[in-house]
Amino acid sequence: RKEVEQDPGPFNVPEGATVAFNCTYSNSASQSFFWYRQDCRKEPKLLMSVYSSGNEDGRFTAQLNRASQYISLLIRDSKLSDSATYLCVVNRRGGGSQGNLIFGKGTKLSVKP
């Protein structure tokens, strides 16, 4: 089983739609969680951190369920500019290090007019 698993998509949605991505992780000792966004032929960039209580940033909402080892990202009122690949990222705890970031393979989103 891969350490971080995501539905690869693609998700093809119309503008204005609400879309949700899911991610599961296997290491129960994982410390922190993120969503990154990667545009075509570009580098990944941080979209948002994921907090235990859930957090919202504008149209984006992230949720974490530690018991189920499950992370989600909800995008409301999707825009054409949201088209990208969304990467689920887990900070794996190992030997006390906190810098070991493990990426899922990403979920591709395509928003159509």
Added chain:
Amino acid sequence: DAGVIQSPRHEVTEMGQEVTLRCKPISGHDYLFWYRQTMMRGLELLIYFNNNVPIDDSGMPEDRFSAKMPNASFSTLKIQPSEPRDSAVYFCASSLGTGLRPEAFFGQGTRLTVV
């Protein structure tokens, strides 16, 4: 700050040749990561350093790959000899490891093609 700087942006080389990829992390960041990205395998962590010391190199595919960080502002990833299956985009990233949620900042990547 200029961000993480990688060079070259593109590299085309023949099988068997040595390839050296370079990275300058963001000043003050104490973690440096090397990732490889392919369509098949996604973004794979190869190795990471903390304060210039390699912490985890379990992702390095084989002995042909080596990475160094001689000082806080420079790192190299070397492939010798290169093979066609090494073709990928190689990303370097750096982060400030303090705090509970260290954000990794990526360079623009080196697109490597081995023919």
